[in-house]
Amino acid sequence: SQELEQSPQSLIVQEGKNLTINCTSSKTLYGLYWYKQKYGEGLIFLMMLQKGGEEKSHEKITAKLDEKKQQSSLHITASQPSHAGIYLCGADYNAGNMLTFGGGTRLMVKP
Amino acid sequence: EPEVTQTPSHQVTQMGQEVILHCVPISNHLYFYWYRQILGQKVEFLVSFYNNEISEKSEIFDDQFSVERPDGSNFTLKIRSTKLEDSAMYFCASNRGLETQYFGPGTRLLVL
Numbered sequence: 001s002q003e004l005e006q007s008p009q010s011l012i013v014q015e016g017k018n019l020t021i022n023c024t025s026s027k028t029l030y031g032l033y034w035y036k037q038k039y040g041e042g043l044i045f046l047m048m049l050q051k052g053g054e055e056k057s058h059e060k061i062t063a064k065l066d067e068k069k070q071q072s073s074l075h076i077t078a079s080q081p082s083h084a085g086i087y088l089c090g091a092d093y094n095a096g097n098m099l100t101f102g103g104g105t106r107l108m109v110k111p
Numbered sequence: 112e113p114e115v116t117q118t119p120s121h122q123v124t125q126m127g128q129e130v131i132l133h134c135v136p137i138s139n140h141l142y143f144y145w146y147r148q149i150l151g152q153k154v155e156f157l158v159s160f161y162n163n164e165i166s167e168k169s170e171i172f173d174d175q176f177s178v179e180r181p182d183g184s185n186f187t188l189k190i191r192s193t194k195l196e197d198s199a200m201y202f203c204a205s206n207r208g209l210e211t212q213y214f215g216p217g218t219r220l221l222v223l
Contacts (some may be wrong), residue, residue: 033211042202042216043154088154095209097167098144098156 004091006102014110021074021105023089031092032072038085079109113137115215123221132188132218134203143186144204193222
């Protein structure tokens with residue numbers, strides 16, 4: 001089974017709608033990172049979560065890490081076309097050396 | 112704002128040829144990484160590098176791959192004899208350790 005699974009794989013929402021992307025790990029995380037990738041481009045850092053129950057927000061994006069540190073969600077409020085892209089979660093399992101990535105969630109926002 | 116840069120942005124090579132991908136990490140960072148992403152697949156870790164040596168590598172990073180920090184600013188990934196399956200986007204990343212890895216824009220490698 002996969003170490004890190006994201007859902008959904010793809011999402012199409014109407015502009016202005018809220019949405020949630022989930023990232024579930026098969027084992028306890030040391031840290032969880034959210035990145036955004038535009039097709040064929042690099043990864044843009046969004047947020048990093050380390051403590052169980054932690055929640056962080058930046059503009060209209062909120063990310064949470066559950067108490068058991070095995071699941072994270074990314075929530076976008078009032079989506080805009082600029083939010084479109086591929087959202088990747090990356091797991092740090094052993095304090096820093098390598099990240100294990102999920103398969104990504106492709107988000108399209110219809111104007 | 113400082114960022115990781117990578118050159119070239121695109122590289123086309125013949126199977127069996129050697130390629131070197133170049134990265135300039137953020138200047139005060141100490142840990143450097145290479146990842147790859149085959150089209151339509153996950154981003155995969157290749158190798159991490161600290162204090163002039165490899166600190167961790169994945170199964171993908173076999174004897175055909177090597178990394179080097181030839182001077183105080185560059186970090187390179189060499190593929191000695193490219194195979195068709197090496198075609199991918201290669202990302203360099205860096206950090207100061209135990210914190211966010213910042214990624215470059217990638218080099219798209221196509222092996223024909």
